[in-house]
Amino acid sequence: MKFKADRTLLQRALAHIHGVAEKRNTIPILANVLISYEGDTLRLTATDMEIAVVEEIAATGERSGATTVPAAVLFEIVRKLPDGVHIEFDHPQSDAPLALKAGRYATSLNVLPVDDFPAMVAGDLPHRFNLPAGTLKGLIDRTKFAISTEETRYYLNGIYLHVSEGPAGPMLRAVATDGHRLARVETELPEGALGMPGVIIPRKTVAELRKLLDEGAADLEISLSDTRIQFQAGPVLLTSKLIDGTFPEYERVxxxxxxxxxxxxxxxxxxxxxxxxxxxxxxxxxxxxxxxxxxxxxxxxxxxxxxxxxxxxxxxxxxxxxxxxxxxxxxxxxxxxxxxxxxxxxxxxxxxxxxxxxxxxxxxxxxxxxxxxx
Known part of the structure; x- marks a missing residue:
């Protein structure tokens, strides 16, 4: 694998995904980012087995291929390189380090086998609808503060997204509570969302999704099932497991x-x-x-x-x-x-x-x- 990528594009993509990679994990591969280059497209993937983020950017090169390197280290290197440079990646064989060059700077990073990198399969996601980024940002910002951090009440460790009947008809509603305070925010139900199951989006997924919404995406395509949810925001695809639990009957409180x-x-x-x-x-x-x-x-x-x-x-x-x-x-x-x-x-x-x-x-x-x- 050998290619060049623009530092600004690469930094933006790594900023989106490096937070998903687990830095403190007994499985070393989960701290790595999967880098794959083919057909002038560079794909970056990170996962912690609960969330996976994939982003594609343009690149130019000579050889296709793939490898994995520590996500946090690569992000720090790219972040500290000067604006406007192109970074050259060279990985001649699977057991060799990944060589990285930018101007007079050069380094090499140890790699782990691509075959060890876990694939997170979304499965069938039958419910699909679009939501403006600003609308989703509002739902998150006005409820996330009430998400519980008490791990024993795991079903409160996220935002409950569901369809609810309002005075003017069905609404898309987001709710979070920690037992001391409750936040409930709703918006007009998007086309295609009627019939979706009520789902609990985990706290870490909410945090990573919120980062993407700062990038100015216009609309997001949301796909979900009873166990998975997926957000497509421009070139970024975020897939997450959902919390397997029953959100309490919050209307009673x-x-x-x-x-x-x-x-x-x-x-x-x-x-x-x-x-x-x-x-x-x-x-x-x-x-x-x-x-x-x-x-x-x-x-x-x-x-x-x-x-x-x-x-x-x-x-x-x-x-x-x-x-x-x-x-x-x-x-x-x-x-x-x-x-x-x-x-x-x-x-x-x-x-x-x-x-x-x-x-x-x-x-x-x-x-x-x-x-x-x-």
Whole structure:
């Protein structure tokens, strides 16, 4: 195998795939990227046996062939080479190192046999539809913060993507929860998605997919079955296993009768939470919200540092209901308000019941936050 590739194209492709390769794994081949060259096309593949990412870029060369090299090492080398150079790869035989040259720079990388590289087969994917990249990015960004990291509740370790019936008809809905907060966002159902099974997309897949969406792809083709999902974004193909589990009946935890409505400007509220929470270094320390007629007081207490409080008045607060005092973990408040543009709406029942949080400018998003004792 011998070919040349543009450094910029190669770096972009490696940036997409090197994160999938497992750096800390008992199977050495999973830390490698499969490089194959044929017919002026260079194909790069990485997998951890749960996710596989394949990307093709243009290249020119003399000999076709394939080999595998450490993904992280190759990415670091290419990233640190100067812009505008072409990188020459030369692999004369299967048991020889891969020689790499760019200008006056030269190195060689140890390889592992291509036959040892696992192939991840997608199988039959009967459900197919297209989704704008911006739409998928919104679904991910407004729900991923609520994905659970508790491995024992593995069925919460991803985003639940499914079809749900809305007031105007079927919708495509994304939901994530860790048991303390819940995020639910929906969009118009794309053509071809009706009848798809509800699937749980794993946390790592969500993270790798989100990287691809920053590259400006217009539309993605999504194909899925009960066990696999595949995303085609331009020259990149991401295939992933799905979480084999049942997502909980989340609708049961969404409160229906919360009628104490507090509206507050997002920017002022988020800044006040940050200032009040700064009194304590404990991430789980609660911030207490005390709401009376068009007045909101935020406060926090730290046994070691002291007390902090801040008032927001009618210039940014609207509240016309019986007074309420309720506490929330500061980080959870911040995670939700980060998804909101202009104004936050809280719908309370009492100080111990789940609270509904909405973005007044985006009715497609809904959040549920469990209170803390204060």
């Amino acid at each position: 969404i409160p229906k009768g919360n009628d104490r409505i507090l509206r507050v400007g997002k920017r002022d509220f988020a800044a006040a939470v940050g200032r009040v929470a700064a009194i304590s270094q404990e991430r789980s320390r609660p911030v207490k919200l005390s709401a009376t007629q068009n007045l909101l007081t935020l406060s926090a207490i730290s046994p070691d540092q002291g007390v902090a409080h801040e008032e927001l008045d009618e210039n940014t607060v609207t509240y016309d209901a019986p007074p309420i005092e309720i506490g929330f973990q500061a980080r959870y408040l911040t995670d939700i308000t980060d998804q909101i543009d202009v104004e936050v709406e809280f719908a309370f029942s009492d100080s111990s019941a789940p609270t509904l949080v909405r973005d007044t400018g985006s009715p497609s998003a809904l959040y549920v936050l469990m209170p803390m004792r204060v």
